[in-house]
Each structure stands twice: as C-alpha cells, then as structure tokens.
Amino acid sequence: MGEWIYEIVRQGGYLGIMFLMALENIIPPIPSEVIMGLGGIAVARGDMHFWPLLFWGTLGSALGNYVLFLIADRLGYERLRPFIDRWGRWLTLEWHDVEVAGRFLRRHGHWVVFVFRFMPMFRSVISIPAGLAHMGHVKFFAFTFVGAAIWNVALILGGKWLGQTLAQAEQWLGWATLAVAVVTVVFYVWRVLRWKPRSE
Template identity: 35%
Template sequence: MDQWIERVLEQFGAVGVAALMLLENVFPPIPSEVVMPWAGYAATQGFFSFPAAVLAGSIGSFAGAFGWYWLARKVGKTRLASWVDRYGAWLTLSRGDLDAVERWFDRWGTVAVFVCRLIPGLRTFISVPAGFSKMPMGPFCIFTLLGTVLWTAMLAGIGAWLGRNHEDLAGPLGWISTSVIIAMFVWWCIRLVRQTRQRTQQNVH
C-alpha cells in the first residue's frame, strides 16, 4: 500500500495528500502516520512544496473531523450509537470507543478536542462527543484546526528531515510504512471479527 500512496502523491500532488488524509478519518487502516511522512518526503523530491503538503494534509484531516462532528450533532447520540452497534466494526468503531472519547470530552472539555487530535486512535473520534454536546462550531473548528496542523506538520517534518538527510529513503520508509499498514490492517480485522461475534451473540440472546 505504501507504493500506492507514493503513486497517489506523485500523480495528484497536494490534492492527493488532502484526499488520503480525508480517507484516513473514515478508514483507519490508511493512517496519517504513513501518509504525512511520505508527503514530507515527496516535498523534498520536488513534487510539491512543504507548506503545500502541510496545508493539504490539514485540510483533508480537518474535513474528516468536521464530518464526524456534523454527523454527531445532527443525528444525536442515540441514533449514532445504534448505527455504530450495527456497522461500526467496519470502521473499527465500537460503543466502547464512543464512551471512551465521551469521557475524555466530559473531563477536559474543549481542550480534549485539541489534545486528542495529537493522539492516534482518539484523534478522529473525539469529534463525536463534541457533536453530541453541540459544542459551538467556532471553538470546535479552532481547536481542531490547531491540533490538526500541529500533527500534520510534525509528521511531514519527519519525512522531510529524513528526505534531506538520506540519499535513498524510499526503501527504508517503504518498509516502515508497510509494517505500520500491515499492523493497522491486522488490528482492524481483529476488531471486525470480535465486534461481529459480539453482535451475533447479542442477537442470539
């Protein structure tokens, strides 16, 4: 998949970065921890500028986070939780995940929106309790954008630093990316099987 990501970035440039980061918010096995370092590396190879990589990644990621916020705000907790019980396994999202991020939000409020944007596994779904609680859109956008830009810039910076300090980074970065993607995919499959089994058992009882 890392080769596919590399081709997307080479073919579509910054637009490809934004699209992949948007997709990351919907399908976690495509993680930002892989996309943005590749984007930073691609910037050192002249495919686009480093600011363009950070801007595009931030736009795509913010759009995904805002989509979850808007959905939770419009649909409400009861209906969304019911949908998660049925189909959330495909997104590696469970009722327990919703409860966990909601506890974070209840404890830390708007600060959690910023902090959780820097924590893998929580960064996407922290938007959900913010939407449930009808957090004002202005503060949500500001805190989400700040956390998103910081996260994407940091990951892109790692890729750019490696690209400037190593003559041939594509090989090592490819192995690292492949390992991360395989681990994420295996984790996704395990959660999918586990949640599907739990749902089947609940239906039987």
Template identity: 40%
Template sequence: MDVKWVIDLMESFGAPGAGLAIALENLFPPLPSEVFLPLAGFTASQGGMSLVAAILWTTAGSVVGAVVLYYVGALLGRDRVRAIAAKMPLVKVSDVDKTEDWFRRHGRATVFFGRMVPIFRSLISIPAGVERMPLPSFLAFTAAGSAIWNTALILAGYFLGENWHVVERYLGVASKVVLGAVGVAVVWFVVSRLSRSKAQERR
C-alpha cells in the same frame, strides 16, 4: 501497509493529493497519518510539492475530514454511530466509547490535543458532534491541533529523506507524552478551580 495509492495521489495531484489522503485518514481511522505525513514530507524534499503547500493542504484535509465526522455525530447520535462502527472493518466500538468518555471528562481541549493521538485523532470529532460543541470552536481547535501534528510529521519526513518511514516507530512514545500532558493539564485545572472555590468560600 501498502502506501502505493498514496504515492500515486501525491504524484498525480501534488499537495492537494496529500490533503485528500489525510481527509480519508480522518474518515477511516485505520489509515495511518503516521505514514502519510512523513511520506508527504519526503515527497516535498524530492521536489514533488512545496513544503508549505504540503502543510497547508494536509491541514485543510484534516479539517474537512473532521467536519464530516462532526456532522456524523451531530446527525446520527451516539447509538447509531456505535452501531455503524460495529459494522466497519478494523474499527473497534471500544475505541469510540473511550474517545467519547475522554471528551466528556476533559472537555473541548481534547479536540486540540486529540489531533496528536492515533485513533483518537479521527474519532474525537464524533463526540464533539454528538455533544454539539460550537462549530467555530471545533474548527479552531481542530485546525490548530492538526497544523501542529501535520507540520511536525511532514518536517520529520522532509529532513529524514529516504528514512522517512522511521517516524512511525517513535510516535507511540510521542502520543503517550501528549496524553500525559493532557492529564497534567486536567489535574492542574481541577486543582486551581477547587483552590479558587475554597478561597471564595472563606471570604
């Protein structure tokens, strides 16, 4: 993918430019944060912006983009969102459906963990809006998950320097680990709830 326009943004506006790139990545999922964030870290290592500013601005950009999609889901509803997704290039309706199903099965925690999974990272905001998840909770989970994801990738790019682009190769494995962790957490939650219910029935 040609990232020249992202480089131009960062060179022209510094950390706010990186934040704008990440906001756009949230609104248009095919744009890869797996590329933008390590690139921001590399730019910081070259003195183009401060490391702290890069993390703060990209996290702010993540939250802004997520809030826009939250309100898209809240205002348009499921059917209209699917119809719009069907007309967007590089966006699969099946991805929207999978994300919505994931949200319904696993609840609010998906807003946090979903920030660390490609495609889901952006789309998870839509079912949160459709289901009218309380906005304060949505903002808190989004900011926390985004801060962790952004910090990890920016630091990787910062320390890898000119080899920042290798980060993208390993993120598929990392995303599977996160999905696995979510699955384990959900199973633990269900088992603990069932055990608690049985214990109460015995009393």
C-alpha cells in the same frame, strides 16, 4: 512498493494530499503519517513546498474530522445508539464506551479535541463525542485545524529529514505502510474475536 505510493502523492499534488488526508480520517486507506511523511520527502526533493503542503494537508485532516463531527452532531445520542447496539461487535464498541468518551469530553472541556490530535488511536474518534456533545462548529474546526497543523509539521519535517538522509526513503515508508496495515488488520481481527459486550 514505496515508489508507486510516492508517485500517487507527488502527481496528485496538494489537492490529492488534501483528499487523502480527509479520507484517512473517515476510511483510512493510508495512514496520515505515511501521507505527510511522503509529502516531506517530496519537499526534500523539490517536488513540493513546505507551506502549501502543510496548509492543504491540514485542511484535509480538519475536513475529514468535520464529516465525522457533523454525522454525530446530526444523529445525536438517541439515533446513534441503535446503530452502535446493532453493529457494536464489528466496531468493537458499545454504548458504554460512547458515554464514557462523552463524559470525559464534557469534564475536561474542548481542549480534549486539541490534545487528541496528537494521539494516533484517538485523533478521529474524538470527533464523534464532540459532535454528540454539540460542540460549537467553528470552535471544533479551529481546535482540530491547529492541532492537526502542529502534528503535520512534525510529520513533514520527519519525512524531509528522511528524504535528505536516505536515497530510497520512499521504500522505507512503503514497507512501513505495509507493516502498519498488517498490524492494524491483525489487531482488528483479534479485537473482534475477543470482544464481548459488558452485559455478557
């Protein structure tokens, strides 16, 4: 399974990495850990180089987050609330959660955007309250880019080590991708079935 994913990453090149990393932040087809991990394996095998991989992967991650930021920034609280109220069950989210995230961001400042880049469950989500708070665009992009770059360095080096240590490293990452996808779907279904708005 891992071989075809590796071939997609390798043949897509750096622009393919950028596209996958941008898409991963909006509609996650493959986790960023797998994308950059496979990129690290490609570095170990001489199919890619570290610095271009880091730059294009980080740019894709920043652009994907910026899309979410722009949507929230343009919609604002008033127009986003009806959407959350209507689709909250399927998002397993309600307006109270958005307000809590917004207050947390305002209380702790823009560094929250940077710190959350190291938290798998919140890396993309934090872009929404940042947009709702109308954080400066340049500041948001810069904090996101730097935070994503640090995280991607760790992922690339981890993938490179795996590629140098295991002959079939992409197989391990392939099965890891499948396991993550299954766990994510099961967890989402469980959340939807168990989710109830606070008003109930």
